[in-house]
Amino acid sequence: MATTMTTPAATKAGYRLEGTMLEICSCAVPCPCFLGEDPDGNECFGVIAFKLESGQARGVDVSGLSLMNVAHIPGNALAGGWRSVILVDSAADDDQYAALLDAFSGKLGGPLADLAGLVGEVVAVERVPISHEAHQVEGRLQVEGMVVAEIAPIQSSPDGTTATIQDSAFTTVKGAPAYLGKSRRYRVSMPQHGMSWSHDGQNAIQTAWKMEFEP
Template identity: 75%
Template sequence: MNTTTTTATPTAGYHLDGTMLEICSCAVSCPCFIGEDPDGGECFGLIAFHLERGAARGVDVSGLTLVNVAHIPGNALAGGWRSVLLIDSRAEDEQVEALLDAFGGKLGGPLADLASLVGELVAVERVPIIHEAREAEGRLEAEGMLEASFAPIRVSPDGTAATLHDSAFTTVKGAPAYLGKSRRYRVTLPQHGMEWSFDGHNTIQTRWMMEHRP
């Protein structure tokens, strides 16, 4: 007797939880977070995803950082980004493949929508990354490729950090986005036609979570 068994694949998707940090050439605060066009009509930015915990395609990727360095030619939500992905060099080959499948849109769900904004993925680089950022204060470095330090904006009498709620990029309901300003922001990727320097411009950081279980 022949018996056919269908096996579900619950690990085909992803669950990723951590923070999203954006630094760019726009003046504070970020127009993209409210769906508006970037200052000057284009943006020279990066988005760093620090994965405090999570898995993609069943592969544990906790503790890793992925940075999308991008030239955005207009409204961020209109797409056409020219991007270089920087992946933490501590990631093993299996983890790199899982992250690329997730953030490249191959696993579907909301990350596929995010991936659709990239018009040209120029390169993927594996590089030592330092991510020491909390509530828009700290530093982000990718060895020889980017360097940034930043501080939160404090405008209230008691020194509380300024925040934005319910933005276009909010993925955790009720989580504030902390508004900051870069002290230093350098991208050095001449081999990919990406070199820029902006100090005193936009920084914004928020809790971030995405999941998809097909």
Template identity: 50%
Template structure:
């Protein structure tokens, strides 16, 4: 009689997302939030923008789409249940893609994205919008029509060959991936209906090439 090997536990990929992050906020450079300190000025007005170069969420392909949270953070970034956000989903997303992105980034599917969503007190609104999210020669450009714009570039080494990188920080919007310290030449949001209106120059920005994945045992 031949002994049988114990079966391996199957795993289900809940989400597997790879792409670029563009982030800008009201803090000076470098943003203290990433090391767990209070934001400059006591509060933070920020934009966290994700482009999915390749990605699936519960089997739904979201490759090529973008997602943005516009955030009001009233104090320390790590205080649970304090952020107020308006979410924008790429208007090219079909209904299944739209729902998959919202479920993942609003914490309904667990994993590291649920940890981030646990910082949010209120999702003020969810909108579809045409999103421009581009990186070229290391520089980032972000647009949503007339309501949001930002242009940023990373800091580099003295010879210009290497991008300045932040690793193993206490807080991250791309858990597990390094971030590139950057400056936003300008960062503007015009959403008066949600109490979100600001216009900054020369403030903090973060960029990243990220890979976020979450699996569960089946």
């Protein structure tokens, strides 16, 4: 059942999460959202995947887990109104699953509550096996039967250096580069949630990501 996302009152527990954020979407390169601009065609069909290399949420260790937001964004990303399906790593046990949802739904407050506030409707939350193998925007992201993306970096010079941007609208680690790439293949197939699209050869961007909050 679809629900409308609201920002709940914060509980007396915080979080410290660190890893990478990978965005793959229907826009051209570079991603307009990272520059605070409107998406190409005034709407975006995207996947934002968080790989948590280390961290905890309300005292629960969630290191090594992944979470994905599959979203239709009907305008500027910072204006909100996202329609989202949240995919949580099935490797998470019940405590980890609940802690991740509390953090990313905004229940624990802080900057993740601001991020959750961009979502106007959570269509569904599902626990699924997530394969998230990407480094500096090269690799693969897959949820069997639902999402598949193969991505490659854009090389900005003959020596093979990957093109980057810094200090973007979505930078959470000061000075960390966001690596620019393209999708060799990008498919979302979730007709049960009204989300199915294919956008090969479009934007992919990956950056170091960190969020922390102690009330």
